[in-house]
Amino acid sequence: MNHPIEFVALIGRAFLGFLATAGRLVLFALEGTTHIFRPPFYFRLIRRQMVDIGYYSMPVVGMTGLFAGMVLALQSYTGFARFSAEGAVATVVVLSMTRELGPVLAGLMVAGRIGASMAAEIGTMRVTEQIDALTTLSTNPFKYLIAPRLLAGFTMLPFLVLTADIIGIFGGYVVSVYKLDFNAANYLKRSWEFLEFLDVFSGLVKASVFGFLVALMGCYHGFNSKRGAQGVGAATTNAVVSASILILIFNYIITELFFSK
Amino acid sequence: MADAKKTNKGPKIQLRDVHKAFGAKQVLRGVNLDVGEAESVVIIGGSGTGKSVTLKCILGLLQADKGSIKVAGEEVAGLESGPDRDRLNAKFGMLFQHAALFDSLRVWENVAFSLTAGHGMGRDQAREIAMKKMALVGLSSKVGDLYPAELSSGMQKRVGLARAIAPDPEIIFFDEPTTGLDPIMSDVINELIVTCVKEVGCSALSITHDMVSARRIGDRIAMLYQGKIIWAGPVNQIDRSGNEYVDQFINGRAEGPIEMLVRAL
Numbered sequence: 445m446n447h448p449i450e451f452v453a454l455i456g457r458a459f460l461g462f463l464a465t466a467g468r469l470v471l472f473a474l475e476g477t478t479h480i481f482r483p484p485f486y487f488r489l490i491r492r493q494m495v496d497i498g499y500y501s502m503p504v505v506g507m508t509g510l511f512a513g514m515v516l517a518l519q520s521y522t523g524f525a526r527f528s529a530e531g532a533v534a535t536v537v538v539l540s541m542t543r544e545l546g547p548v549l550a551g552l553m554v555a556g557r558i559g560a561s562m563a564a565e566i567g568t569m570r571v572t573e574q575i576d577a578l579t580t581l582s583t584n585p586f587k588y589l590i591a592p593r594l595l596a597g598f599t600m601l602p603f604l605v606l607t608a609d610i611i612g613i614f615g616g617y618v619v620s621v622y623k624l625d626f627n628a629a630n631y632l633k634r635s636w637e638f639l640e641f642l643d644v645f646s647g648l649v650k651a652s653v654f655g656f657l658v659a660l661m662g663c664y665h666g667f668n669s670k671r672g673a674q675g676v677g678a679a680t681t682n683a684v685v686s687a688s689i690l691i692l693i694f695n696y697i698i699t700e701l702f703f704s705k
Numbered sequence: 706m707a708d709a710k711k712t713n714k715g716p717k718i719q720l721r722d723v724h725k726a727f728g729a730k731q732v733l734r735g736v737n738l739d740v741g742e743a744e745s746v747v748i749i750g751g752s753g754t755g756k757s758v759t760l761k762c763i764l765g766l767l768q769a770d771k772g773s774i775k776v777a778g779e780e781v782a783g784l785e786s787g788p789d790r791d792r793l794n795a796k797f798g799m800l801f802q803h804a805a806l807f808d809s810l811r812v813w814e815n816v817a818f819s820l821t822a823g824h825g826m827g828r829d830q831a832r833e834i835a836m837k838k839m840a841l842v843g844l845s846s847k848v849g850d851l852y853p854a855e856l857s858s859g860m861q862k863r864v865g866l867a868r869a870i871a872p873d874p875e876i877i878f879f880d881e882p883t884t885g886l887d888p889i890m891s892d893v894i895n896e897l898i899v900t901c902v903k904e905v906g907c908s909a910l911s912i913t914h915d916m917v918s919a920r921r922i923g924d925r926i927a928m929l930y931q932g933k934i935i936w937a938g939p940v941n942q943i944d945r946s947g948n949e950y951v952d953q954f955i956n957g958r959a960e961g962p963i964e965m966l967v968r969a970l
């Protein structure tokens with residue numbers, strides 16, 4: 445008889461739980477972000493994170509961009525051939541890469557690579573009491589662990605995405621010219637013709653936001669990791685899944701902000 | 706002697722009626738404990754009675770549910786992270802039960818951590834001090850360039866000890882300093898703790914299961930049982946405590962008032 449009530453209560457509880465988590469997350473992000481601007485600064489740590497995110501992610505992100513650009517050319521060519529619009533292939537490749545595929549694919553790849561490793565590293569530090577040890581050594585864990593990662597995520601992703609864009613467009617060019625027999629000069633001209641500053645810029649803004657989200661999710665889940673190896677495993681999974689979902693949600697929101705008239 | 710100092714300056718650490726629970730599980734149920742200036746107090750007690758939790762409450766890593774914790778007369782219970790907590794922690798040195806070394810840093814960087822990160826000391830100078838502290842705990846300078854994962858657990862423990870004493874703290878906490886060490890190295894460490902207290906004049910609060918070590922390093926011994934300090938007194942009175950729980954514990958007998966939750970086969 446009281447089933448409907450229980451059902452409503454369940455939804456209510458889930459909703460309250462969601463709000464509580466969102467609140468904790470915002471506080472966590474604020475605390476981490478403010479430490480970016482307050483001395484002392486740990487330049488060694490910031491540099492190490494930047495190299496780890498910006499440099500060592502290049503191969504993965506580059507490969508992703510290359511094949512995305514290649515398949516894009518192939519698919520749009522075969523699709524557009526049905527209504528004799530093959531000429532649009534260059535434009536499709538360049539716009540799709542800079543606006544959407546570059547940032548989203550790079551973001552997702554980095555979520556898997558960086559988000560997971562951040563959650564695992566910080567989670568292990570939590571369960572082996574290294575974070576407690578930081579506190580007893582008068583070092584704020586937010587300043588020492590969280591702030592450098594947020595900063596590196598935020599600043600490095602645009603560079604990665606720019607690389608992915610360029611490699612992706614190049615991949616599209618290679619397929620179009622060498623496999624689909626486009627005229628090279630014509631293809632290049634078509635590529636530039638319709639590209640606007642906003643296309644690239646919006647992609648880079650997305651990149652910054654995604655980088656911040658990935659680092660935030662890795663840090664947050666690692667920092668709040670429960671005890672033991674199982675806890676760290678769960679933190680890693682949660683970091684990757686939540687970062688990926690947030691990337692897709694924010695991708696929509698930012699696209700809407702930039703391009704909906 | 707220690708008592709005379711105590712009345713002069715008041716206790717360095719004072720716990721009154723400290724309670725701590727994890728969910729429904731009451732771990733501390735009213736702990737009272739004093740550590741005087743330049744005094745070394747040892748907490749003994751069965752596994753899982755809340756000895757480490759007591760230390761973490763003093764250090765602010767856990768927040769006590771109830772009660773008062775004073776450090777040098779200043780109330781610190783409820784003092785969460787912030788500049789005040791950092792200033793307080795700068796007086797403390799802590800050896801964690803499982804060492805808790807930073808595994809992304811080399812051994813010497815671990816030992817020098819409070820100097821480089823906290824005081825902004827140059828790396829060369831910090832390294833020199835770290836090497837000296839490592840020599841005190843019987844670690845050669847070759848060990849300094851290794852990573853913690855490359856050390857045995859007894860060596861890690863000693864690195865943790867060196868890290869705890871590196872900034873010359875006023876108050877040191879040792880969570881089982883001699884566990885996992887061979888008898889000779891244990892004695893070296895005991896000696897080191899005694900030196901810290903007697904010569905440097907810091908206060909020490911240690912946890913140990915090792916009665917040999919407890920007798921060596923402690924001025925006073927306190928026994929924690931079921932969330933309370935059931936006996937505390939000078940180390941030379943521990944054999945005449947008149948407390949059957951203490952007697953059973955220090956003599957390591959399975960039979961007695963302390964019931965272990967095990968069933969016979």
Ligand SMILES: Nc1ncnc2c1ncn2[C@@H]1O[C@H](COP(=O)(O)OP(=O)(O)OP(=O)(O)O)[C@@H](O)[C@H]1O
Pocket residue numbers: 727732750751752753754755756757758759802
């Ligand atoms: N973070 C925590 N969350 C939940 N329970 C905890 C936590 N820390 C400690 N406990 C519980 O508190 C009790 C006391 O733990 P504590 O680590 O203080 O024991 P101990 O006296 O140091 O034992 P040992 O001699 O084995 O180190 C244990 O039963 C433990 O399960």
Ligand SMILES: [Mg+2]
Pocket residue numbers: 756757758802880
């Ligand atoms: Mg313990």
